[in-house]
Amino acid sequence: MAKTLVPESKQGLMTFKNEVAQEMGVPFKEYNGDLTSKQCGSVGGEMVKRMVEAYEQNLK
Template sequence: MGAGQKSNRLIVPQAQKAMEQFKYEIAAQVGVQNQIQGGYWGHISSRDCGAVGGNMVRQMITAYEQSLAGKQQ
């Protein structure tokens, strides 16, 4: 997809800044943050981008499961 064709949108638009920060934190954990230049991800391989996205989803699911477990007690 080219620029301007992004089809997925945040449900809470105010979370945009936090999600961007979260993405860069995960990129640092995966080890690709030093390849990102000025917010440009074009030099990052699809595999590495997928690793960043997959780890983001994994951590969000873990946080949600923990919040559910806390509500049930």
């Protein structure tokens, strides 16, 4: 498992992940072993997309 660089961000990222998953209809919960790689990857990809968009907006 990767080391968290900013431990204070953990809860915020978990909330963000759950919001994105809910919007995409992916049922994230405590145990996610029954989800497909495609489902998990789509949530992660959408999170990165939104973070890049937010960063780009801050550059303007």
